[in-house]
Amino acid sequence: MSAIQAQGLRKAFGPFVALDGLSLTVEPGAVFGFLGPNGAGKTTTIRILAGLARADAGQVSVAGVDLRTDGHLLSRRVGYLPEEPAFYPWMSAVEFLDYVGRLYGQTPAERKTRTAELLELTGLTEARKRRVGGYSRGMRQRLGLAQALYHRPEVLLLDEPVSALDPAGRKDVLGLIEGLRGTNSALRGTDSALRGTCTVFMSTHILADVERICDSVAVIDHGRLLAQGRRDELIERYATPALRVEAAAGAAEAFAAWAAGLNALPWVSAVTVDGLTATVQVTDLPLAQRELLRLAVAADLTLERYELVKPTLEDVFLRIVA
Amino acid sequence: MNFLTALRKEWLEQRRTRRLLIVIIVFVAFGLSSPLMAKFMPEVMKSFPETAAIASMFPDPTAADAVGQYLKNMSQFGLLLAVLLSMGAVTNEKERGTAALMLTKPLPRGSFLAAKAVALLITFGVGVALAGLGGYYYTYVLFEPLPVGGWLALNGLLLAYIFVYVAITLLASTLARSQVAAGGIAFGLAILLGIFEAIPTTAKLMPAKLLAWGTQAALGNCETAWGALAVCLGLALAALLGAWLALRKQEL
Numbered sequence: 001m002s003a004i005q006a007q008g009l010r011k012a013f014g015p016f017v018a019l020d021g022l023s024l025t026v027e028p029g030a031v032f033g034f035l036g037p038n039g040a041g042k043t044t045t046i047r048i049l050a051g052l053a054r055a056d057a058g059q060v061s062v063a064g065v066d067l068r069t070d071g072h073l074l075s076r077r078v079g080y081l082p083e084e085p086a087f088y089p090w091m092s093a094v095e096f097l098d099y100v101g102r103l104y105g106q107t108p109a110e111r112k113t114r115t116a117e118l119l120e121l122t123g124l125t126e127a128r129k130r131r132v133g134g135y136s137r138g139m140r141q142r143l144g145l146a147q148a149l150y151h152r153p154e155v156l157l158l159d160e161p162v163s164a165l166d167p168a169g170r171k172d173v174l175g176l177i178e179g180l181r182g183t184n185s186a187l188r189g190t191d192s193a194l195r196g197t198c199t200v201f202m203s204t205h206i207l208a209d210v211e212r213i214c215d216s217v218a219v220i221d222h223g224r225l226l227a228q229g230r231r232d233e234l235i236e237r238y239a240t241p242a243l244r245v246e247a248a249a250g251a252a253e254a255f256a257a258w259a260a261g262l263n264a265l266p267w268v269s270a271v272t273v274d275g276l277t278a279t280v281q282v283t284d285l286p287l288a289q290r291e292l293l294r295l296a297v298a299a300d301l302t303l304e305r306y307e308l309v310k311p312t313l314e315d316v317f318l319r320i321v322a
Numbered sequence: 323m324n325f326l327t328a329l330r331k332e333w334l335e336q337r338r339t340r341r342l343l344i345v346i347i348v349f350v351a352f353g354l355s356s357p358l359m360a361k362f363m364p365e366v367m368k369s370f371p372e373t374a375a376i377a378s379m380f381p382d383p384t385a386a387d388a389v390g391q392y393l394k395n396m397s398q399f400g401l402l403l404a405v406l407l408s409m410g411a412v413t414n415e416k417e418r419g420t421a422a423l424m425l426t427k428p429l430p431r432g433s434f435l436a437a438k439a440v441a442l443l444i445t446f447g448v449g450v451a452l453a454g455l456g457g458y459y460y461t462y463v464l465f466e467p468l469p470v471g472g473w474l475a476l477n478g479l480l481l482a483y484i485f486v487y488v489a490i491t492l493l494a495s496t497l498a499r500s501q502v503a504a505g506g507i508a509f510g511l512a513i514l515l516g517i518f519e520a521i522p523t524t525a526k527l528m529p530a531k532l533l534a535w536g537t538q539a540a541l542g543n544c545e546t547a548w549g550a551l552a553v554c555l556g557l558a559l560a561a562l563l564g565a566w567l568a569l570r571k572q573e574l
Binding site: 047050051052053054072074075076078080082084085086087088090091095099100102103104105144147 | 324327330331334335338339418419420422423424425426427428429430573574
């Protein structure tokens, strides 16, 4: 059974259509990257999955819960972290997590243990008694993650969890999320029960983060699914192979002329020149690997570098969205 | 479900954000000062040549004046505080995003709302109780002892009067998109009730009638206004029910 199954989701705000028949499937245990440019419908989708908004049409089930009929069961199976988690500024982190534990019906002993575990996990132990109103953005994000993990959810919905964090904060939070997949030791001994069982659904527009921690990806734009699959499959399917050639200094004119001439070749799909570096996108990689170097030698160019460009998710994203 | 947990948080919020303290200070100040003002205002006026002639025309103040002064001050400031302290209860949580965060947990929207209403009722209840103690003591010292049962009834009816406006403001806070808009809607509804209070046929069923009943009860008279009490409690419950139905449908 899928961790998340959405079929034909539609949501409009007046004349603006946020979701236009969105369908997607997320397998259990995946760290799923939900990609799209700003305004693509990512947050609307997450709000629907979290039960905070209703789709105008379509069906959706999360952690086996059909949101149309059993939405009340969702809260015990799903953890939710909004883009900018908000807390009661007059509470401390310990008080807030204790409050969350009470809502989940935990005993005082369970709450004490779980709160301490999560504070340790998110690096908030020292600041646990400080009022949340005085927390930095990164600390609030980490507390947000702690509250979302409190009840060991089957599905974790994260809306842009690191987009506003500094590099160190991003690294910490991504490390925590990555740990849910079982590849990071941060959860060892505390949340080992979650590893491999928790499905993480994470929206973002930071492609490097997705590339780092997500194993499956969906790309949406204008409320429609453009592509979905395992990260490596998508890269293989959508990324155009490319070769990068860098000429030695002093041959700029000859190099530019040579690079421009490559456009006429049938196995070249595009050439981008930046100073003394040319990135050549090709349709037949083995042929290009043989021919390109030969052509450079024939043109009497002195090369500094000649390499195969590893396609990235960014290439895929730009190609799909464009 | 989880009502008590939510109530515990709301009650903590009332204390931490000084709302309880504000209500206690304002109410106790008026509870203590009302009998004092009733007793000494004529004498103060007599001490000024400009107002001495007018003051000499007034009869000597009695416990009824103290009760009247107490109710006037407490009801006016009670209404004001009811709106000011309740208008952000739901809108603030929606604006900040805490409602979205908490309502994805096992916290039904009805419990979320009911906890706020009960916490505010307790806050105003504590304020009215302390003001009532102070008011009773000073009225006793400066005038005469009032019937204890009647005084309790007066304060109970005063609390019911205030709670009508708390409930109406919670409805406004649920419907509005901002705290200011909620306050505007609540004051608008209070003015609407004030218009009904000015119409003789409906006045006997309006919240202000509870205050008149309370005055009579405090002075040992038997005149009652059960109809007004029923309408006021009905109004409060209808407002809370409306707030719940609205919140259930809202997307956060």
